[in-house]
Amino acid sequence: MEKRILIRAGLKRHWGALLGIFLLITLTATVTGTVLTLWANAAHEETGLTQAGFGALTAWVSGEADTESLSTEITNLDEIGKVETQLLVFTNYTALGQESDSEGQLILYEPERERYRFFADDLSGYQPAPENIRPGEVYVSPSLLSTFGLSIGDEITFPIARSGRDMALTVAGFYEDPVMGSSMIGMKGFLVCESDYRAALNTIESSGIDALARNGAMLHIFPSADLLATELSAILNERTGLADFTEFSHSRKAISGFMLVLQNAFSALFLAFAVVLLIAVLVIAGHSISATIRVEYKNMGILKTIGLTTADLRMVLLVQYGIAILVGLVLGLLLTVPISSVVSAATLTTTGLRIPTVLPIGLFALCFSDIILLLGGFIYWRAGKIGTISPMRVIRGEMEAASLGSSPAVQITEKTLPLRLAMRQLLTGRRMYLGTLAVAVLLSFFAAMIGCMGAWLGPDGKGMMDAFNPADHDIGVQMFGESSIKQAAEIVR
C-alpha cells in the first residue's frame, strides 16, 4: 500500500520524463510490431506459389519443345513425383508508350485450376476469380501500376510478329502473381483467355522467322524425394533432355526469395530503426532514472528512515517506469494493426502481394517479453544507485554533495566566466550529454541510412533491379554457335 502511494506520487511528479519514455516505447513497439507482422506473414508468398502449382523447381521451356513427352521423360525418373505443365507465350510488350526492357509471358488462364487470387479493382482486397477472361482482355500484376502507371482500361501491346502483327489487350483487372509480381522483377505475367493465347500461337506459327514471340511453358517439377534444388537440377540435366529447351529455371526457394527482396530489405531497415529506438529508450531511461534519483535523493533518504528498504524504493521506481513502458507497449501493439494494414496496402503496387496482417501472437509474446525483461532489468540495475542513499547524509543535509559526484576541474575566474560556467556544466553532466550525443548520432545514422537506401533502391526498387539485371547494361551480346568468348569480345571491339 505504501508503494502504491509512492508510485502515484512519483507518476504525478515525473510525468514529463515518463511521457517521453512512453512515446518512445510506443513508437518502438509500433515499428517492431509492424515489422514482425509483415515478416511473419511472408508465408503468404509460399501459399501463393503452392496455389499457383509451383513445385520444388520450375523450368521455363520454349521453342520446339514437346512439353508432353518432356514431362513424361521427367516423370519417369525415380526421383520425380510429378510434373505439371502451364502453357505460355514469351513476348515483349509496350504499355502507355513505354517499351518493356524485359520479356513478358502471356499465360493461359485456366479457371478450373484456381491458380491465382484476383484483386478488387480499387486494390482494397480480393474478389472472386473471373469465370473466364474475355477475348481482348488481360489481367496483370498491380506492380505495373507503379512501374508503368497502368490502370484498368489501358491497353498493352504485344508484338507477336514483324510487320505490325501485334496483339493489343485491354487491362481488365489485377491478379496476385507470386512469381513475377514484384516490381523488382522485370519479367511479367499476363493472364489471357484461351482464344487470345491460341491466336498468339497461330501468329507465331504462321510468321515463321518473322515471329517475335515464341511459344513456351512452365514445367512445375515435384520430386518424390527430399532433394536440394541443385541436386534436382543436376539429375534433370544429366538424365533428361530438359536442358536443350530450358530458357531458365528457378527453384521455389529462389522465386520466393526474389519476390520478397523488397519486403525483406524494408523489414531489415525498420528492424534496425526499432533497435535504434530501443537503444534510445535505454539511454534516455538511464538518464531519467539518474535524474529522478538525484531529485528524489532527500525523499528517498527520508523514506529509509521510516523503514523502507533499497529494494522497496527500487521496486517503486521500476513500477513507475514499468507503467510507462507497458502502456506504451500495449498502445504500440494496438497501433500495429492499422499501421500494418496501411503498410501492406501501400506496398501492394511494389511487392505485387497483399501481405496479410494477421498478428503473430506467439512471436509478439516472445519478442515483447524479451523487450520487457531487457528494459525491466536495465531499470532495476540503474535504480541500484538508490542503495548508496544514506539516511544519515539526508538528515545532515549532505545529499547535494553526495549526489552530484566529483567536482569538475574547471576553475571559476572572472575572466571568461560564462565560458567556464558552461564548461563546468558540461563536465558535471558529461554522462548525460554523452548519452544524448550517442542517441543523436544513432538517429542521424539511421536517417542517413534511409537516404542511402532510397538512392540505392531508386523509384519502385528500380535501382536494385537494374543492379541485378544484365539487360540494363549498355550493351548485351549473346553468342551462338562455336565462337569463343575471346572471339565475341573481338567482334564487339
Next chain:
Amino acid sequence: MTQEGGGLRDEGNDTQGQKPDKKYGETPVLQDIDVDIYAGDFTVIMGSSGAGKSTLLYCLSGMDSLTGGEVFFKNQPITGLRERKMAALRAKEFGFVFQQTHLVSNLSLFENVAVAGYAGKSADVNALAHALLEQMNVASAKNRLPNQVSGGEAQRAAIARAMINKPALLFADEPTGALNKSNSQEVMNLLTGLNAQGQSILMVTHDLRAALRGNRLLYLEDGKILDELGLPTYRAEDEKERETKISRWLSELGW
C-alpha cells in the same frame, strides 16, 4: 550523578549503548559511554554544540554507524544489522522526529503519515493516520503538501508520522530547533502528552525550555556523558522549580 524520581522506570531497559564509539576520521566524537535508555522515560540529552548529542542519538537508533562498541535494543544487538532488519526496526520499533521536519515533499501530510503506517504494517492505517493528525491538531491541513503548511504544522505531522506504528522508542533530534516560541511550546506539549501516555522518548536539545519536559537528563561533553539528572514527571505547575533545578545543574557542569 544526581538521581531523583527513580520510581518512573520500568523493569528493564529498552536501549543500551555499551561503549558506542564513533570517530569522524581520527577525531573521536563518542567515547567511553555506557548508557541505558529505560522504557517509559522522557530522556533528554543536553550539552554544548559539538558535544556529540545528535551523534549519540543516531548511534543509539542504529541510523549512524559505529566505529566500536555495541548497541542493544530489547537485549538484541542492533549494530551491523542488515538493511532489511534495520528497516523493520525503524518501521516498527522506532519513531523519528528531526529538527528539519524531513517530510516527503511530494506527499501530502496524510500520505506522509500513512506511508509510515503501511511500512510498519500497522492495522487500520487510514483511521489511525486521521486520528493522529486530529490529535496533533493538523487534520485541516492533511491534504496539503509539506511546503504548503507552516513549520509548526509540518513538525506536528512529523510527530504523527513517528507515532503511527506505536514505536517502543521515539527519537527526537532538536524537534523545536527550527520553530518559533509558540510552535515549540505546542510541539513540546504534544511530546509531553505522549510520554504521559507511556511513550518512551529520547530527545536531544540545547533548549532549556524543551529540556524541562524530561524526567531524565544526560549531559554530554566532548563525547562523554559527564552527569545525569533525574526528575519527577513533568507537571506545568512545577515548571519554575524544574527550571531552577536544571539551570543550577547545568551551571555546575559549566554550561
